[in-house]
Amino acid sequence: MNQKDQYAVIGNPIEHSKSPWIHKRFAEQTGEPIEYGRILGPLGGFEKEARWFMAAGARGMNVTVPFKLDAHAFANTLSLRAAAAGAVNTLLFSPEGVRGDNTDGVGLVRDIEVNLGVSLKDVRVLLLGAGGAARGVVLPIFDCAPAALTIVNRTAAKALQLVEQFEANARESSVRLSGGGGDIIEPGAYDVMINATAGSLDAVLPDCDDRAFGAATLAYDMMYSPKPTVFMQHAASLGARVTDGLGMLVEQAAESFFIWRGVRPDGGAVMRELRGELTAKA
Ligand code: ATR
Numbered sequence: 525m526n527q528k529d530q531y532a533v534i535g536n537p538i539e540h541s542k543s544p545w546i547h548k549r550f551a552e553q554t555g556e557p558i559e560y561g562r563i564l565g566p567l568g569g570f571e572k573e574a575r576w577f578m579a580a581g582a583r584g585m586n587v588t589v590p591f592k593l594d595a596h597a598f599a600n601t602l603s604l605r606a607a608a609a610g611a612v613n614t615l616l617f618s619p620e621g622v623r624g625d626n627t628d629g630v631g632l633v634r635d636i637e638v639n640l641g642v643s644l645k646d647v648r649v650l651l652l653g654a655g656g657a658a659r660g661v662v663l664p665i666f667d668c669a670p671a672a673l674t675i676v677n678r679t680a681a682k683a684l685q686l687v688e689q690f691e692a693n694a695r696e697s698s699v700r701l702s703g704g705g706g707d708i709i710e711p712g713a714y715d716v717m718i719n720a721t722a723g724s725l726d727a728v729l730p731d732c733d734d735r736a737f738g739a740a741t742l743a744y745d746m747m748y749s750p751k752p753t754v755f756m757q758h759a760a761s762l763g764a765r766v767t768d769g770l771g772m773l774v775e776q777a778a779e780s781f782f783i784w785r786g787v788r789p790d791g792g793a794v795m796r797e798l799r800g801e802l803t804a805k806a
Contacts, residue, residue: 530581531784532561534573535588539564542798543586546777549797550789558583558785570594578617584784585615586777592656599624608690609660614780625783628657629664631776632746632769636716637668639771639792642742644668647715651675652730654682654703657746658720662690672700674714678721678731680705706731713738717759719745724753737762748773750806770802771795 533543539562547560563585565573570591577585587595595612596602600621606612612624636642649670651658654677665673673694677683683703694701702708714736721730724747737743743759748770756766771791778791 528557528559529583529784530559530561530577531584531586532563532577532582533586533588534563534565534570534577534591536565536567536590538562538588541588542773543588543777546774546794546798547781549794550778550781553789553794554781554785554787556781556785556787565591571598574598574615578622582617584617584780586780587613587615596624598622605629605660605663608663608693609656611656611660613776614783616783625780626660627776627779627783628772629661630779631774632661632718632744632772633664633668634775634779634791635769635771635795636742636744639775639795640742640767642716644670644716646671648672648710648712649674650709650714650717650732650736651720652718652732653677653720653722654679654686655720655722657722659686659689661718661720662686663693666690666693666697666699669697670699670716672702672710674708674710675701675703676706676709676732677703678705680708706733709733709736711735713741715741717741717743717764719743719747719753719755724749724755727754729754729758734762737764739763741765742767745769746772750802770799774798 592611603625606624606626609626614625616623675683687703723730741764743764743766745753745755746769748768759766774795775791782788
């Protein structure tokens with residue numbers, strides 16, 4: 525009998541994770557022989573669970589809240605983007621050891637550029653937030669060669685720390701990088717705004733000057749939600765094009781699948797199907 529390769533997502537909580545559904549679709553689409561489950565990791569017990577899964581012959585894992593830092597520490601080697609993010613969402617198990625990667629940022633830019641058809645090249649991007657989620661997307665955004673990236677955070681010092689961390693990369697990529705509190709927003713509507721704050725979870729609108737939004741702005745909330753988030757509602761009321769982060773969720777999964785299997789699934793098709801399911805349930 526052909527044994528399928530085993531993968532899983534680990535998190536706490538985990539029951540609402542869409543990843544098993546998404547990877548099942550990818551496996552059907554590509555014919556790759558995989559099985560993908562979910563693991564409820566006990567708080568403080570990441571390493572034990574990961575070692576147990578590895579010992580059972582598994583090939584890799586996705587890692588979600590609150591274990592992305594534990595996975596970063598657990599990996600023997602890291603991709604550049606995982607090292608820069610300081611967090612790991614994808615583990616690859618092989619005889620050489622455990623490789624940690626972070627596919628969140630690439631998932632975001634693929635959703636923006638491929639699914640939404642908005643090129644990031646030469647545009648002005650405003651990133652709201654300076655926590656782990658924001659840190660993880662900076663390098664992949666630079667890879668798209670925007671003209672400028674402005675990082676705005678409620679706590680200005682954290683945005684300035686990110687500017688310091690990524691200053692050299694910005695210079696290399698010829699991106700104008702700035703950061704601080706709300707007062708540093710440049711005049712004129714931004715082409716793309718990304719809400720990477722945790723505000724949407726609590727239905728809180730991050731502080732942002734209304735003049736940053738325009739009719740040609742894409743306002744992207746990294747959270748996904750069956751109903752428009754407060755950030756999306758606000759941006760839409762100012763005339764911007766809005767989206768949630770469902771496409772990012774599917775595309776980060778597609779990149780993990782590619783890392784594991786060397787085959788790139790069609791994320792757009794799976795995203796549209798998942799959107800349909802979620803809308804039907806809402
Ligand atoms: P994550 O891993 O989701 O990024 P995090 O590292 O705790 O989580 O970062 C949360 C981010 O959301 C931070 O940028 C935080 O701003 P502060 O650095 O000022 O705390 C931001 N955030 C959380 N709640 C917010 C709110 N109500 N308004 C604005 N920003 C908020």
